[in-house]
Amino acid sequence: MIVDDQYNIGHICTRQQCDNGLGDKVAFRWLPAGGEPCDVTFAELDRQSNRFANVLGALGFRRGEILFTFLPKCPEQFYAFLGTLKRQVVCGTLFSNFGDEALLDRLGDSQARGVVTKKSFLKKLGRIRSQLPHLKYILVTDIDSHQSDGILSYPQLMQEAAPGFATPVTAADTPSVLHYTSGSTGKPKGVLHVHGSVLMQNATAREVLQLGADDVYWCTADQGWVTGTSYGIIGPWSLGVTQVHYGGMYDAAKWFDILRDERVTVWYSAPTALRMLMREEDTLYAEYDLNCLRHIFSVGEPLNPEVIQWARAVLGRDIYDTWFQTETGAIMITNRPGLAIRPGSMGKPVTGIEPAILADDGTPVADGEQGNLCLRPGWPSMFVTYLNNDTAYRQKFIKGHYFTGDTAVRDPDGYYWFKGRSDDVINTGGHLISPFEVESALLELEEVAESGVIGAPDDLLFEKVVAFVHLHAGQVPDKNLEIKIRLHISNRVSSIATPQELFFIDKVPKNKSGKIMRRVLKARYLGQDEGDISTLED
Numbered sequence: 001m002i003v004d005d006q007y008n009i010g011h012i013c014t015r016q017q018c019d020n021g022l023g024d025k026v027a028f029r030w031l032p033a034g035g036e037p038c039d040v041t042f043a044e045l046d047r048q049s050n051r052f053a054n055v056l057g058a059l060g061f062r063r064g065e066i067l068f069t070f071l072p073k074c075p076e077q078f079y080a081f082l083g084t085l086k087r088q089v090v091c092g093t094l095f096s097n098f099g100d101e102a103l104l105d106r107l108g109d110s111q112a113r114g115v116v117t118k119k120s121f122l123k124k125l126g127r128i129r130s131q132l133p134h135l136k137y138i139l140v141t142d143i144d145s146h147q148s149d150g151i152l153s154y155p156q157l158m159q160e161a162a163p164g165f166a167t168p169v170t171a172a173d174t175p176s177v178l179h180y181t182s183g184s185t186g187k188p189k190g191v192l193h194v195h196g197s198v199l200m201q202n203a204t205a206r207e208v209l210q211l212g213a214d215d216v217y218w219c220t221a222d223q224g225w226v227t228g229t230s231y232g233i234i235g236p237w238s239l240g241v242t243q244v245h246y247g248g249m250y251d252a253a254k255w256f257d258i259l260r261d262e263r264v265t266v267w268y269s270a271p272t273a274l275r276m277l278m279r280e281e282d283t284l285y286a287e288y289d290l291n292c293l294r295h296i297f298s299v300g301e302p303l304n305p306e307v308i309q310w311a312r313a314v315l316g317r318d319i320y321d322t323w324f325q326t327e328t329g330a331i332m333i334t335n336r337p338g339l340a341i342r343p344g345s346m347g348k349p350v351t352g353i354e355p356a357i358l359a360d361d362g363t364p365v366a367d368g369e370q371g372n373l374c375l376r377p378g379w380p381s382m383f384v385t386y387l388n389n390d391t392a393y394r395q396k397f398i399k400g401h402y403f404t405g406d407t408a409v410r411d412p413d414g415y416y417w418f419k420g421r422s423d424d425v426i427n428t429g430g431h432l433i434s435p436f437e438v439e440s441a442l443l444e445l446e447e448v449a450e451s452g453v454i455g456a457p458d459d460l461l462f463e464k465v466v467a468f469v470h471l472h473a474g475q476v477p478d479k480n481l482e483i484k485i486r487l488h489i490s491n492r493v494s495s496i497a498t499p500q501e502l503f504f505i506d507k508v509p510k511n512k513s514g515k516i517m518r519r520v521l522k523a524r525y526l527g528q529d530e531g532d533i534s535t536l537e538d
Contacts (some may be wrong), residue, residue: 006170008535095494356401446472447484449472
C-alpha cells in the first residue's frame with residue numbers, strides 16, 4: 001500500500017487511488033437530509049482536497065500546526081480533513097453539538113490556528129473567541145464572501161485555489177489526526193495520532209470489515225468521533241472503496257431505504273442505533289430486500305446479546321461487535337466473519353495485537369478472572385502522546401503494556417469479555433463523557449452548591465448521565481430550575497452530556513479529603529451496598 005515511503009493519509013485516500021486507476025470511481029455518494037444526492041469520484045475528492053491544501057498554504061499554515069473541523073456530516077468535512085493532512089497540518093474534529101466550554105477546552109488546549117465551520121455555529125465560536133488568542137481563521141462553508149480578516153468564506157477561498165497539489169513525502173511518524181477524549185477528572189485530553197496509522201486502519205478494514213473493490217460501505221459515525229475518521233474516511237478510502245454518507249439524523253425507515261436503495265454491502269453502526277432499530281415494529285423491516293447487505297458491524301459500547309438475537313431473527317444477519325479506543329486508532333479486539341460469535345463477547349484480537357489481562361501492578365491474572373485490559377505497544381495506529389500532557393501519557397504504560405482503562409475477562413478459548421471502566425468515565429451512546437466536566441459546569445450555576453455525576457445502566461444508551469445536585473440555602477428545586485440546568489449543560493458541555501435524570505439532594509457524599517464519592521452515589525441510585533464508607537466526611 002505504501003508507495004515511495006509516502007505515508008500521507010490524504011494522498012493515499014485520494015491521489016494514490018487515482019494513480020491506481022480509480023479516478024472515475026465513486027468515492028462517496030452524498031445523501032443530504034433534504035435535496036438531491038450527488039456522487040463524488042476519487043478524482044474530484046483529490047481535486048477538492050488539493051484546493052483546501054492550497055487554501056491553507058495561502059493562509060500561511062505550517063507543518064504541525066492545528067486546524068479543526070466543527071461541522072455536521074457534509075462533503076466539506078472530507079475535503080478539509082484530507083486537504084489538511086496533505087499540507088501536513090494536524091486535523092482535529094469536533095462534534096457539531098459541542099457547547100461553549102467543550103469548544104474552549106479543545107481549541108484552547110491545542111492552540112488551534114483555524115476552524116472550518118458553518119454560519120449557524122459562529123455564535124458559539126464568537127462567545128469564546130476572545131479567550132483563544134491563537135485562533136486566527138474561521139472558515140465558513142456557507143457564506144459567499146469574507147466577513148472580516150478572520151472570518152473567511154470557504155467557497156470563495158476554494159474557488160480561488162488551484163486544483164493541483166503535490167503532497168510532500170510524509171514519514172510514518174508525522175502527526176496527523178487529533179481527537180479529544182474525556183477522563184474522569186480534569187480536562188479532556190488531546191489524543192495525537194500519526195500518518196502511519198493508515199497501515200492499521202487499512203489492514204483492519206480488510207481483515208475485520210472485509211471490504212473489497214466492489215463493496216458499497218456505510219459507516220453512520222460522525223467525524224467528531226474516531227470511528228468517523230478511522231472507518232468513515234481513512235480505512236475504506238485507503239482501499240478505494242465506495243462509501244455512502246448521509247446528512248440526516250436517525251430515522252429507521254430512511255436508514256433502511258438507504259440500505260436497500262444504495263445496495264449497501266457492509267454497514268458499520270453503533271449499538272445505541274441498533275437498539276433503537278430493535279424497538280421499532282418488526283413489520284417495518286419486512287418490506288425491505290436487503291440481499292446486498294453482507295455484513296453488519298457495531299462499535300462504541302458493548303453489544304447486548306439481545307440485539308444479536310434480534311438481528312438474526314428479523315434481519316437474517318449476524319452483527320459483529322468491535323472494540324477499540326480513541327487512543328488505539330483502529331480496531332484491536334473484535335468479532336468478525338469467520339470467527340464464531342459468542343454473544344456478549346468482544347471477540348478475539350486482530351492480527352499483530354497482543355492483549356493481556358493484568359492486575360493493577362502489571363502482573364497477569366488467570367483466565368476467567370477480571371482485570372485491566374491492556375495491550376502490548378507498537379501497533380501502527382497507537383497514539384503518540386496526549387497533547388501538552390506527556391505525564392498522563394506515560395502513566396498509561398506499566399511494565400511494557402498500555403492500560404486501556406477498561407476491565408475485562410479472557411476465557412480459556414481466547415475470547416475477551418468487557419466488564420466495565422476502571423475509572424468513572426460515562427459511556428453514553430458510544431460517547432465518553434467526563435463526570436468532572438458536567439460537575440464543573442453545574443457549579444457555574446449560582447443556585448448550585450455541590451454536584452456529583454455518575455453513569456447508570458440504560459437499555460438504550462448503555463449508560464445514562466445521572467446528576468445529583470445540592471442547592472445553596474434558600475434555593476427551591478422546581479421544573480424551571482431543572483430546565484435551566486439541562487440547558488446549561490447542553491450549551492456548556494454538549495447535548496450528549498445533558499443528564500437523563502436529575503436529583504436534588506441534601507449533601508453530595510465526599511471523603512475526608514473532599515473527593516466526590518461517585519461509587520457511593522451510584523450504589524445509592526442502584527439500591528446496592530455502599531461498601532466501605534469509613535472515609536466519608538461527617
